[in-house]
Amino acid sequence: MTLRVYSRFITLEGGEGAGKSTVLSALRDVLSATGTDVVSTREPGGTPLAEQIRGLLLDTHHEPPTADTELLLVFAARAQHVRETIVPALERGAWVISDRFTDASYAYQGAARGGDIEFIAELERRVVAIAPGMTLLLDVPVDVGLQRARGRGAADRIEGERDDFFERVRAGYLERARLQPQRFRVIDATQPAAVVAAQAVAHLREWLERNP
Ligand SMILES: Nc1ncnc2c1ncn2[C@@H]1O[C@H](COP(=O)(O)OP(=O)(O)O)[C@@H](O)[C@H]1O
Ligand SMILES: [Mg+2]
Incomplete structure (x- = not known):
């Protein structure tokens, strides 16, 4: 079983505070300016039910989910997001731009949390079944990203992890980019x-020329 790749599907990845939301609105503006039908969305979330699952994942007021619970909740939300949105x-x-997608599970539930990568790949094949044509990875040192993210207010459950967790997230993302260089564009997100x-x-415009 292979993933169906949609060239009109673009994802943004990166750690906390890398600038994904900021870039997403820039890309959406470029697409809408040309009259393109574009849907911008995010993970976990992107449908009412999936947003509720996001709330469960990020809430700090109940007992923390086990690693397997977290993994399955993330994929439950993603299943809903893929099918419904x-x-x-x-x-x-339409074009779809998502703030995070399955790569985030390889980085967070896999590399950082120590989850079984083969199981994640199996869930990707069986539950997700689609992949973006292009993925922009916003890469930033952990301390820089966390400082930006913490400027936003109270930390959610994931943002409250220790720095070594985010080092593994970053390394996990860079490894994904190394394995799939044709899909990934890595951007140095320490820049203004x-x-x-x-x-x-610029990556989007180049992609649009190749995929009108
Ligand atoms: N390249 C940048 N340099 C400095 N600050 C940035 C940069 N990109 C985003 N920010 C700021 O950092 C914070 C986090 O950015 P955001 O886009 O919300 O990151 P993410 O969605 O990846 O967590 C926001 O306050 C944003 O204005
Ligand atoms: Mg964001």
């Missing part, structure tokens, strides 16, 4: 936000 939009010809956005937009 992403695939319907792609099938009607306007420069990062401009580089992301």
Whole structure:
């Protein structure tokens, strides 16, 4: 079973505070300006039910989920997101930009949490079954990203992890990019936000030329 790749599906990846939300709005603006039908979405979440699962994942007020619980909740949310939001939009010809997708599970539930990568790959094949055509990885040193993210207010459950967890997230993402160089574009996200956005937009324009 192989993943169905949609060239109109673009994902943004990176750790906390890398600038994904900032870049997402820049890409959405570029696509909408040309009259393109574009859906922007995020993970975990992207449907009402999946957003509720996000709440369960990030809440600090109940007992922490075990690693397996976290993994299955993330994929439960993703299953809903794929079926209810992403695939319907792609099938009607829209572009979809998602703030995080399955690569995040390889980085967080796999590399950082120590989950079984083969099991994650199996869930990807059986439950997700689709992949983005292009993925922009915003790479930033952990301390820089966390400082930006913590400027946003109270930390959620994941943001409250220790720095070594985020070092493994970062390494996990860079490993994904190394394994799939044709899909990934790695951007140095320590640069000023306007420069990062401009580089992301340049990748998008190049992608649009190749995939009209
Ligand atoms: N390249 C950048 N340089 C400095 N600050 C940035 C940069 N990109 C984003 N920020 C700021 O850092 C914070 C986190 O950015 P955000 O886009 O929310 O990151 P993410 O969605 O990856 O967690 C925001 O306050 C944002 O304005
Ligand atoms: Mg964000």
